[in-house]
Amino acid sequence: xxxxxAQESSPYLLQHAHNPVDWYPWGIEALERARTEGKxxxxxxxxxxxxxxxxxxxxxxxxxxxxxxxxxxxxxxxxDREERPDVDQVYMEALHTMGxxxxxxxxxxxxxxxxPFYGGTYFPTPRWVQLLESIGTxxxxxxxxxxxxxxxxxxxAIGASEVEKYNTGKExxxxxxxxxxxxxxxxxxxxxxxxxxxxxDRAPKFPMPSIWRFLLRAHVVTGSQTVLDQTLLTLREMAWxxxxxxxxxxxxxxxxxxxxxxxxFEKMLxxxxxxxxxxxxxxxxxxxxxxxxxxxxxxxxxRLELTSEEGGxxxxxxxxxxxxxxxxxxxxxxxxxxxxxADEPLFSDYYNCTRQGNWEHGRNILHRRQTDAEFASAxxxxxxxxxxxxxGWKQKIMAVRATRVRPxxxxxxxxGWNALMLQGLTDAYRAFAEPEFLVMAERNxxxxxxxxxxxxxxxxxxxRGLLRxxxxxxxxxxxxxxxxxxxxxxxxxxxxxNFDSQWLTLADxxxxxxxxxxxxPAENLFFFTxxxxxxxxxxxxxxxxxxxxxxxxxxxxxxxxxxxxxxLRRLGRHLDKADYLDLSNEMLxxxxxxxxxxxxxxxxxxALYAAALRPGPEVxxxxxQADEFRAEWSQKFRHDAVxxxxxxxxxxxxxxxxxxxxxxxxxxxCQHYTCLAPAQSVAAAEALL
Numbered sequence: 209x210x211x212x213x214a215q216e217s218s219p220y221l222l223q224h225a226h227n228p229v230d231w232y233p234w235g236i237e238a239l240e241r242a243r244t245e246g247k248x249x250x251x252x253x254x255x256x257x258x259x260x261x262x263x264x265x266x267x268x269x270x271x272x273x274x275x276x277x278x279x280x281x282x283x284x285x286x287x288d289r290e291e292r293p294d295v296d297q298v299y300m301e302a303l304h305t306m307g308x309x310x311x312x313x314x315x316x317x318x319x320x321x322x323x324p325f326y327g328g329t330y331f332p333t334p335r336w337v338q339l340l341e342s343i344g345t346x347x348x349x350x351x352x353x354x355x356x357x358x359x360x361x362x363x364x365a366i367g368a369s370e371v372e373k374y375n376t377g378k379e380x381x382x383x384x385x386x387x388x389x390x391x392x393x394x395x396x397x398x399x400x401x402x403x404x405x406x407x408x409d410r411a412p413k414f415p416m417p418s419i420w421r422f423l424l425r426a427h428v429v430t431g432s433q434t435v436l437d438q439t440l441l442t443l444r445e446m447a448w449x450x451x452x453x454x455x456x457x458x459x460x461x462x463x464x465x466x467x468x469x470x471x472x473f474e475k476m477l478x479x480x481x482x483x484x485x486x487x488x489x490x491x492x493x494x495x496x497x498x499x500x501x502x503x504x505x506x507x508x509x510x511r512l513e514l515t516s517e518e519g520g521x522x523x524x525x526x527x528x529x530x531x532x533x534x535x536x537x538x539x540x541x542x543x544x545x546x547x548x549x550a551d552e553p554l555f556s557d558y559y560n561c562t563r564q565g566n567w568e569h570g571r572n573i574l575h576r577r578q579t580d581a582e583f584a585s586a587x588x589x590x591x592x593x594x595x596x597x598x599x600g601w602k603q604k605i606m607a608v609r610a611t612r613v614r615p616x617x618x619x620x621x622x623x624g625w626n627a628l629m630l631q632g633l634t635d636a637y638r639a640f641a642e643p644e645f646l647v648m649a650e651r652n653x654x655x656x657x658x659x660x661x662x663x664x665x666x667x668x669x670x671x672r673g674l675l676r677x678x679x680x681x682x683x684x685x686x687x688x689x690x691x692x693x694x695x696x697x698x699x700x701x702x703x704x705x706n707f708d709s710q711w712l713t714l715a716d717x718x719x720x721x722x723x724x725x726x727x728x729p730a731e732n733l734f735f736f737t738x739x740x741x742x743x744x745x746x747x748x749x750x751x752x753x754x755x756x757x758x759x760x761x762x763x764x765x766x767x768x769x770x771x772x773x774x775x776l777r778r779l780g781r782h783l784d785k786a787d788y789l790d791l792s793n794e795m796l797x798x799x800x801x802x803x804x805x806x807x808x809x810x811x812x813x814x815a816l817y818a819a820a821l822r823p824g825p826e827v828x829x830x831x832x833q834a835d836e837f838r839a840e841w842s843q844k845f846r847h848d849a850v851x852x853x854x855x856x857x858x859x860x861x862x863x864x865x866x867x868x869x870x871x872x873x874x875x876x877x878c879q880h881y882t883c884l885a886p887a888q889s890v891a892a893a894e895a896l897l
Contacts, residue, residue, distance in 0.1 A: 212237070217679040218288040219618045220256040224265065228275035231286045234295055236751035242283040242320040248347045248355075249322065250282040250340075251299060253314040255290045256618035257461075257474035257524040259533050260330045261313045266531070267333045277337055281344025282317075289314070290523060290622060291677050294688055294737050298366060298755050303327045305365045317343055322748025323359035324366075363746055367755045371731045374760070376802045385796075385821045389804055393814060394426060394435065397807040402466065406442030408808065411466040415446060415459060417482035418766045419808065422815040424489050428847040429822045436493070443490055447502050450573035453537065454559060455605040457505025458513070459483050460527075461764075469575055470567055473534040473615070474527040477514055478625045478765055480506055481521075484632030488639040492845035498579075503636050507645060510629060516621065518659065519651035520678060521629045523622055526615035536615050538571035539605075547604050555601050558583055558594075574605075621678040623660050623687055626652060627694035628765070634701040638842040646705065653702050653711065656695060659683065661714075673721055689736045689759065692722045693771035700778050705842070707834060707853045709860060712782060719779055719788070722772065732794040733758050733769050760799065766812035769795065773816055781826055781850045784861035784881065796820060824848030825897060826881065830866040831855065831873025840890040841875075 212232045213225040224231050232238035234251070242249050252269075254261035268274045278284050289296035289312065299316045302324040309329075316327035326343060347355055370376075397419070402409040408416070420439045427436040446452060449468025451460050459479050460471030484506055491499040514522045529536040539547070541556075541563045548555045556562070561572035578586075580594045589597075633649035636642065660675045660683055674687035674695060699715040702708075725738045736759045743752035759767045773795040780788030796816050803810040803817060824847050829837045834853040841851065852862040866876060874886035875893035887893040 213286060217677070217682060217684065218256075218291050218620055219616070220254060220261075220288040220290070221286055223256065224269060224286050227265070227269045228272045228279075229269050229284050230275075230279045231284050234285055234287050234292060234751065238283050238285050239320070239322060239748055239751055242318075245283070246320065247281065247283050248325075248343065249285055249318040249320065250278065251285045251287060251295075251316045251318060253287040253289050253296050253299065253316070254312045255288060255524075256616065257476065257526045258312050259472050259474065259527040260311070262526075262528055262531075264313050264330055264336075268331075268336050271333065274333060274337055274340075277340045277344070281340060281348070283320075290618075290625075291620065291685055293690065294741060294753060294757075297736060297757050297759070298753055299324055299327065301366045301755075301757070302362050303329075305362055318748075319356055319359050321359075321746075322754050323356075323363050323746070325355045325359040325362065363754055366757075367746065369731065370758045370760050371733070371798070374802055376760075376798055385800070385817055387821065390426075390429070390817065390821055393804045393807050393817065394430070394432070396805065397423075397811075397814075398434075398438075400808050401438050403438070403441075405467050406438070406445040407466075407468070412462050412464045413451075413466060413468060414462040414764055415451070415479060415483060416764065416811070417479075417486045418762050418815075419811040421482075421486050421489065422807075422811040422818070424486075424493060424845065425815050425818045425847050427493075428845065429818045440490065440494065440496070443487060444498065447487075447498055448576035450567075450575040452502070453509070454574040454576065455537075455602050455609070456509055457502070457507075458509035459506070470573060471534075472527050473537055475509075475513075475525040476625075477510070477521050477523055477622075478628050480510055480514075481625070481628035481630075481632040482765075484629070485635040488632070488635040489845050492639050492843065500640065503640070504642075507633070507636060507648070511648065513617075515648075516619070519648075519655040520621040520659070521626050521652065523618040523620050523625060525617055529613045529615045534567070534571070534573070536609065536612055538567060538573055540565060540570050541572070543608075544572065547608050548601060551597065551601070554587065554597065557587070558598070558601075619679065621660075623656060623674055623676055623678075623691040624694040624765075626656060626660075627691070627698040630656070630698040631694070631701055634698065634705050637705050641839050641842075649702060650706065653699065657714065660687075674718065686738065686740070689722065689726050689734050689768040689772070690765070692718050692726070693734075693768045693775060694765075696722075696775045696779075697771055700775065700782070703782075704851045705838070707838065709858065712779075712860070715775070716779055716783060719772075719775060728758070731758070732791065732798055733760065734772055736768060761809045762812040763809075767810075770799075770810070770812035770816065774812070774819075777816070777819065778850055782852060782860070782862060792816070793820070819848040822847070823879065824850070826862055826878040826883075827851050827893070828862045828866055828876040828878065828883075829853035829873065830858075830863060830868050830876070832868070832871065833873040837873055837875060837890055841893070 209226050211230050213221045216233055287295050300310050303310050311329040316324050318324050400408050407413045423435050423439040445468050451463045451468045451471045458475050461474050461476050463471050484503055487499045487502045527533050545552045559574040565571045567573045580591050584591045584594045630652050633645050637645040674691050675683035676685040676687045696715045696718050699711040703711040726734045736757050741752050742756040743749045746754045748754050760769050761767055773792045776788040776792040799813050803813040807814045834855045838853055854863050856868050876883045876886050877893050877896045884896050
């Protein structure tokens with residue numbers, strides 16, 4: 209039994225290729241069939257590592273009786289939200305407009321013109337069949353006109369401008385930044401903190417790296433120890449929790465509880481890339497060895513589990529194995545006794561495992577509740593002895609895991625997610641000067657350049673354009689603003705750690721492409737998609753989208769508009785482009801008042817606010833020891849600094865006219881291109897700050 213998904217590249221779509229449901233991929237074929245047959249569409253959106261997506265597939269989509277009802281009443285479409293975030297964005301907003309809390313699987317019912325009239329997330333089989341029959345009968349009968357009218361109202365709502373919807377950009381709201389307003393921003397964020405276990409005061413708990421990276425910057429700007437303490441509490445609790453793989457490194461997507469204990473066990477590339485950045489920056493500020501351990505182990509997890517032969521990074525590992533969530537990662541008490549042997553009581557005390565199990569079905573999730581020093585003191589051991597014990601325990605756990613059925617790998621490669629991991633590697637290299645981190649970063653950047661950039665894009669010969677996805681040597685989807693924004697960000701950062709100007713040049717080329725094809729000058733913000741995937745009539749003609757959206761809210765991945773605003777600020781300073789700087793300021797002005805009111809959802813915008821409030825320096829290093837000076841400079845956390853360098857003469861604006869003298873290396877500290885006299889050491893340059 210094979211449906212229309214069999215020729216797709218997405219692992220998620222291929223998981224459904226042999227369902228009895230007659231699935232189509234998103235596109236013109238499904239829409240034309242819906243119009244021809246006068247049937248509504250059912251669009252079901254998910255991703256390969258999604259636990260509840262698997263549950264609904266097992267219960268309903270693999271059930272021939274359920275499939276018969278679906279095929280009789282609907283044209284059924286499966287969407288991988290990771291390949292097509294634009295489709296997911298439109299219909300998730302439709303769901304929110306209906307007053308339904310979002311999640312995946314996302315199941316939305318559409319007219320034959322792709323206009324939504326009802327939706328939900330996971331449905332148990334009896335309720336799902338009842339809903340299918342009810343909607344199918346209503347659409348085929350006398351209630352069709354009502355459903356189509358409802359769809360028109362939802363289309364009007366989701367088509368509204370984000371600027372209008374969230375009341376941003378009023379002239380009276382666009383004055384400059386201020387210390388008093390920044391204090392209010394921090395207060396509005398602080399009331400949402402969990403002061404006991406870190407994170408935000410709610411469950412489920414997502415890592416949300418953007419919030420904590422902002423607070424590191426807020427600490428530097430304000431000197432607030434409270435802000436730093438909350439951030440470090442969060443990082444420690446996450447690193448000790450079950451959300452972090454204690455044996456092998458790497459973070460799961462979120463914790464279902466408020467204590468970081470029980471995750472849905474999927475491991476996503478985008479989380480781990482950002483968390484490598486966060487823990488690297490926290491190490492630069494604190495020197496905490498726990499943060500170093502997290503970075504090294506997480507990078508090693510990505511290297512071993514998520515890296516392709518070509519240097520690209522795969523998307524995720526599944527939550528389930530053998531049809532059971534978390535089975536690969538958890539252990540019963542009897543299993544631990546067999547694995548660990550005589551040390552099992554000590555092991556179980558260290559990782560808080562119990563005879564009854566600390567999770568479901570008598571199983572244990574490894575997690576910690578104290579430092580090694582505290583554990584050593586409680587058990588009359590030396591800290592060194594504890595470290596040796598832990599190393600041995602991890603080896604035993606990993607040896608057993610090697611015999612288990614592994615979670616499935618989603619081996620598609622996504623440009624934006626790769627860029628987040630590339631950014632993480634550059635931040636890790638800054639913090640630790642580990643050569644392997646730079647090797648991985650440069651290899652991945654070369655992969656993105658050679659496999660996911662093309663010269664002929666948007667019908668312009670002289671522009672490099674991006675593609676979204678890559679699998680088995682093929683890329684098939686044009687990139688979205690997210691891909692451009694995150695790749696620009698990572699390429700700028702790579703330049704700042706290896707001083708190879710090709711990455712700055714490519715970042716600027718990509719920025720020019722976004723300005724040409726994604727920018728809306730009426731609102732000084734960028735669309736998520738280029739115009740080619742949008743149907744202005746709102747009828748889903750040609751498989752195009754019924755709405756063209758702007759992404760402004762920072763979520764588990766920062767909003768593409770906030771990332772672009774940072775990029776324009778950084779590129780404007782690197783390349784002396786006042787128009788970039790002006791646009792970045794305009795974008796912040798557009799979002800400033802909303803950011804102050806809702807910083808929890810606009811934390812990357814808040815980081816831009818911090819940069820505008822206390823601008824960092826431009827630093828140029830010229831001379832034979834440029835790389836050694838760069839490494840020394842990078843050991844510390846540098847808020848809003850941009851860094852350029854070369855061993856010899858270079859025509860980049862920050863380096864222009866800076867002559868490399870024989871046997872001498874100079875460090876220029878500048879603000880708005882006004883530079884102090886050069887220093888001959890990093891320490892002397894820091895004194896100038």
